[in-house]
Amino acid sequence: MTPPTGPQEPRDTKHPVVQLILIWIVASAIGIVLVLAIDWFPPQADTQAEAIDKQWDVLLVVSVPIFVLVMLVAIYSVLRFRARPGDKRDGAPIHGNTRLEVVWVTVPFLIVSALAAYGWIVLDDIEAKKPNELKVLVKAQQFNWSFEYPDNDKVQSAQLVVPKGRPIDFDIEASDVIHSFWVPAFRMKQDAVPGITTHTRVTPTRIGTYQVVCAELCGLGHSTMRQGVRVVEPGAFAAWMAGKREEKAKAAEQGGGSQ
Ligand SMILES: [Cu+2]
Structure with missing residues (x-):
């Protein structure tokens, strides 16, 4: 001492x-x-x-x-x-304070x-299930997203288009490694895991174009794994969907098959 x-x-x-x-x-x-x-x-x-x-x-x-x-x-x-200059004393012996x-x-x-x-x-x-949900299948792969509308002739799209005001129920799949489906403007983020289907829900409220971002490091092109999501009025969505279905029907006709 x-x-x-x-x-x-x-x-x-x-x-x-x-x-x-x-x-x-x-x-x-x-x-x-x-x-x-x-x-x-x-x-x-x-x-x-x-x-x-x-x-x-x-x-x-x-x-x-x-x-x-x-x-x-x-x-x-x-x-x-703090110790004042010249003060070489030890501190007080404290053994705790129960209160x-x-x-x-x-x-x-x-x-x-x-x-x-x-x-x-x-x-x-x-995350609760809501009435009148629109199902969208999100497919992640190195290094892009694609979207399918299972209840609408399985229409495929490289851009995610959703109607304003309608609850969307996303099924999320990955075909190679783990990705993560994230739309910052929606705040929701969900991993896309090979072999299982994950889920998330959003109800868009604001017209506009936002970013879909991969939020899980998935390889060299991870940072480029970005696409758009367009929130449109329900009428515009119906028109877009009708166009997509027509496109798909035409392609099937030309291809001579159903897919
Ligand atoms: Cu990714």
């Missing part, structure tokens, strides 16, 4: 608790305003995006005060308890459990 060489009077044990709580509240409020002002995501193009973005905001609002609290205690401790430990286990447990329950409810809701 180093013999004490510094001042011998006990350190002041009072902490500016009220000031720290005020700083915590003000800094948290500023932090929450800042993180909510950030435009984190691409446009919301389906009902799922609205639910997911709302959940993201809730996570931010819960996380910011915790982050600020941890940083505040850390910064305060570094400033307050504090119970609090810091229980409170995070409750917060995380509540957030997990909320996440479960949101996921259950956005």
